[in-house]
Amino acid sequence: MIVTVTLNPAFDHLLFFSEISMGKLNRAVSTLRMPGGKGINVAGSLAVLGDEVVVTGFLGGQGSRAFEGFLRKIGVTTSFTYIDQEIRTDFYIIEDKKNRQSLLIEESSPIELRYLNSFKANFKRLLHSAKLVEIGGSLPKGIPPNFINELILSANKKKVKVVLNLQESILKECLAGTSLFIVCPDLRETCYIFGEDICSPASRPKVAQWLLNKGAEIVILKYGDLCYFVAKKDEAWEGEIGIEGSNVIMLGVRDGMLAGFIHNYLKTNDIGEALKFGLGVALSTAQNKMSYLHSKKQAEELCVMAKLRKIS
Amino acid sequence: MKKVKDFITRDLTSVTEDTPLKEVAELLSIRELIGIPVVNKKNEVTGWISETDIITSIFPEKVKIENPDVIHLMNISQVVKKLTQVGQAMVRDYMIKDVYFVDEDTPASYVVELMLHKDFKRVPVVRNKRLIGIVDRSSLSRILLEEGSID
Numbered sequence: 521m522i523v524t525v526t527l528n529p530a531f532d533h534l535l536f537f538s539e540i541s542m543g544k545l546n547r548a549v550s551t552l553r554m555p556g557g558k559g560i561n562v563a564g565s566l567a568v569l570g571d572e573v574v575v576t577g578f579l580g581g582q583g584s585r586a587f588e589g590f591l592r593k594i595g596v597t598t599s600f601t602y603i604d605q606e607i608r609t610d611f612y613i614i615e616d617k618k619n620r621q622s623l624l625i626e627e628s629s630p631i632e633l634r635y636l637n638s639f640k641a642n643f644k645r646l647l648h649s650a651k652l653v654e655i656g657g658s659l660p661k662g663i664p665p666n667f668i669n670e671l672i673l674s675a676n677k678k679k680v681k682v683v684l685n686l687q688e689s690i691l692k693e694c695l696a697g698t699s700l701f702i703v704c705p706d707l708r709e710t711c712y713i714f715g716e717d718i719c720s721p722a723s724r725p726k727v728a729q730w731l732l733n734k735g736a737e738i739v740i741l742k743y744g745d746l747c748y749f750v751a752k753k754d755e756a757w758e759g760e761i762g763i764e765g766s767n768v769i770m771l772g773v774r775d776g777m778l779a780g781f782i783h784n785y786l787k788t789n790d791i792g793e794a795l796k797f798g799l800g801v802a803l804s805t806a807q808n809k810m811s812y813l814h815s816k817k818q819a820e821e822l823c824v825m826a827k828l829r830k831i832s
Numbered sequence: 833m834k835k836v837k838d839f840i841t842r843d844l845t846s847v848t849e850d851t852p853l854k855e856v857a858e859l860l861s862i863r864e865l866i867g868i869p870v871v872n873k874k875n876e877v878t879g880w881i882s883e884t885d886i887i888t889s890i891f892p893e894k895v896k897i898e899n900p901d902v903i904h905l906m907n908i909s910q911v912v913k914k915l916t917q918v919g920q921a922m923v924r925d926y927m928i929k930d931v932y933f934v935d936e937d938t939p940a941s942y943v944v945e946l947m948l949h950k951d952f953k954r955v956p957v958v959r960n961k962r963l964i965g966i967v968d969r970s971s972l973s974r975i976l977l978e979e980g981s982i983d
Contacts, residue, residue: 574844580862592842597965599844602862641848645875649962 522566522782523646524559525655525671526577527639527663528628530608531587532556532771532811539617549616555587556610556811558656558685558706561772564812565779565801567595569819574599574646578631578639578660581606594812599646601639605629612771621770630662643671647678652701652782656685656775665693672698685778688713695734703731704740704778711743718742724749725756725831738791740781742774746802749831750781750795756831757792761799761822763806772811777802779812780819792828799826834940839975840957840965846871847881849924856923857886869956869963870927876961879927889918889926933958934967940975943967 534552555564559575566573575591579600584607588598611624647653653675655668668686672694675682681701684694691705705713714730716723718741728739728751741749747760780801785794800823804813813819846869847856860868860883867882918926933956934943946952947969957965 585864588843595842597842597844602845602859604862645848645871645873646844648874 521649521651522563522571522573523643523650523653524563524566524573524575525643525653526557526559526575526657527631528608528658528660529555529557529560529577529579529587530610530626531583532612533609534612534614534769534771534809536614536616539615540613552809554810555590556771558775559654560591561775561811562654562656562685562779562782563591563596564594564772564810565776565805566783568813569779569783569801569816571783573597574650576600576639576643576646578603578635579607580604583607583609599642601635601642603631603635612769614769623771628658628660631660636663636667640670640674644674647675647680650675650678650680652681652683652786654683654685654778654782656706656778658687659690665690668694669696669698672700683778683782685775695731698735700734700736702738702740702778702782703736704742707742708774713741719744724758725751728756738785740778742777745770746773746777746799746806748777748795748799750791751831752791754832755791757795757828758831759795759799759826759828761803761826763803768806769809770806773802773806775811776805776813792830796823796826796828799823834975835936836934836938836940836943836957836967837936839940839971840936840967841971842965844875844963844965846875846877846963847923848872849878849922849927851923853886853889853921853923853926854919856881857883860886865954867954869931869966870923871963874961875963877931877933877956877958877963879923879929880931880956881923881927885926885928886918889921931956935959936964940972943972944976947972 532554535548536550537546537548540546563573563575574597576599580603587607591598608626608628610626613622668690672682676699683702684700685704685706687706711717711719713727716727724741731739738752743749746763750757777798781794781798784797800819801813803822804819808814849870867880869877870879870881872878935958946955954966954968956963957967
């Protein structure tokens with residue numbers, strides 16, 4: 521069983537427009553509402569790929585029932601800690617004519633200490649059946665980054681593999697004294713990590729090596745829409761897959777890549793193969809309006825289009 | 833033949849034996865549930881706690897209401913005392929330990945029998961004793977109506 525942690529989940533509300541005129545009334549052509557958050561998206565893709573997956577985190581309010589119902593329908597098991605706050609909604613605006621996609625994120629509210637303790641106890645119980653834990657996304661207010669560190673140490677103690685899909689500021693706090701299976705920094709908002717420009721080909725091996733030295737077994741770095749650098753101790757690959765057309769939605773695409781990589785690597789132990797399949801899952805997710813891939817079969821068909829280069 | 837895995841609700845909402853009863857009441861209210869599995873530190877099902885267990889913990893005696901006003905006044909101090917006790921109580925003090933559960937391959941017909949004969953509304957689903965979900969009357973009814981039969 522794979523456990524994904526999303527401490528700050530939100531509904532993703534997709535609004536499709538031909539074009540937005542700022543300061544004026546705009547009517548959406550169509551809308552979609554679905555559960556979102558990095559761990560949630562990873563879980564959705566893993567479930568479609570046929571993995572047994574449990575999502576955990578904080579959830580509350582009127583929306584929680586619909587949120588969980590949606591996930592269970594696609595085969596995801598839910599195990600949330602319920603809080604007395606309404607779940608957030610993030611808005612994803614897609615403008616067809618301008619070929620532009622914008623994400624508006626709602627701020628989170630602080631989490632009470634009693635809920636944190638309840639979550640930690642539940643997380644430890646889930647570890648008894650878990651083979652891998654993926655921790656992704658942002659932290660709600662009031663949760664210090666070392667909270668993630670505690671979760672990692674609990675997983676390390678149970679010898680459960682840990683995958684981190686976090687921003688640099690949180691990631692930094694999680695590298696000391698922990699054992700990590702995959703580190704995939706969240707590079708949505710920046711090209712820079714640990715002072716290096718990830719878009720520069722020379723920087724990528726340096727950043728990867730630094731993370732490997734810190735205890736990561738595998739490092740995944742995104743340096744373009746669907747361009748990835750993957751490295752482990754004695755091997756590194758770069759791969760990309762073409763992403764074109766106006767029907768492409770980038771929501772959940774990077775999480776789809778990570779889910780595909782995890783799914784494949786656990787079976788093959790081959791980072792090149794896993795990267796190729798991950799890119800197929802990412803493209804299938806981009807072509808699906810939901811934040812997870814359309815189908816495993818489609819991902820298998822698409823992944824042959826991936827261009828891979830062995831770097832070392 | 834339909835099996836539990838065909839209509840399981842993939843929900844691991846549960847409490848532990850050391851959860852305060854007050855928190856259980858809050859959880860049942862938030863989630864609009866009538867009962868919830870009790871698990872140990874390994875996520876193994878060890879019991880069941882329901883809103884009925886909580887209510888009967890406060891009002892254990894059967895009160896014959898011949899003159900409701902008099903009985904209300906006579907028992908109010910006892911009820912307040914009981915409320916204080918229950919407020920400090922843990923799940924382990926009031927949970928049902930003799931819990932029924934099913935696994936993913938249990939036939940739907942067995943679940944129907946269990947729900948009708950034992951009057952259960954929700955039954956935990958386990959794998960190697962560990963909680964993996966719940967079957968409830970609404971999902972069972974839905975699949976029966978969708979399929980027209982349990983076979």
